[in-house]
Amino acid sequence: MGRVVHFEIHAEEPERAVAFYQSVFGWKFTQWEGNPYWLIETGPKDVPGIDGGLLPRNSPVEGTGVIAFVCTADVDDLDASMAAVKENGGSIAMEKQSVPGVGWLAYGLDTEGNIFGMMQSDPNAT
Helix, strand or coil, X not given: CCCEEEEEEEECCHHHHHHHHHHHHCCEEEECCCCCCXXXXXXXXXXXXXXXXXXXXXXXXXXXXXXXXXXXXXXXCHHHHHHHHHHCCCEEEEEEEEECCCEEEEEEECCCXXXXXXXXXXXXXX
């Protein structure tokens, strides 16, 4: 079962978005060293919920930019999950890529054009 384990916020101005979410929800942000990516801690580990990330938007809003929180599901086999997306009428928005020390990530589009992430854990990913 693909449990949602992570969400992402895409932002035109990441620092402005960090300040917004810190003020509104009290979320804690930590920039990932050497990357334009901030890890988001939404609450204590012993309280149900998920954490996420914030990154620069990859294209303007008027183009194909993401204007949503992107949820990422944990999958056992990313290649098989990508194939299942295509077999069931979806498409791949971003091909498989490494998240060093974390695993393998890809983004899909569902039949309605909604974007979602799929992550296969692999601490040896480089």
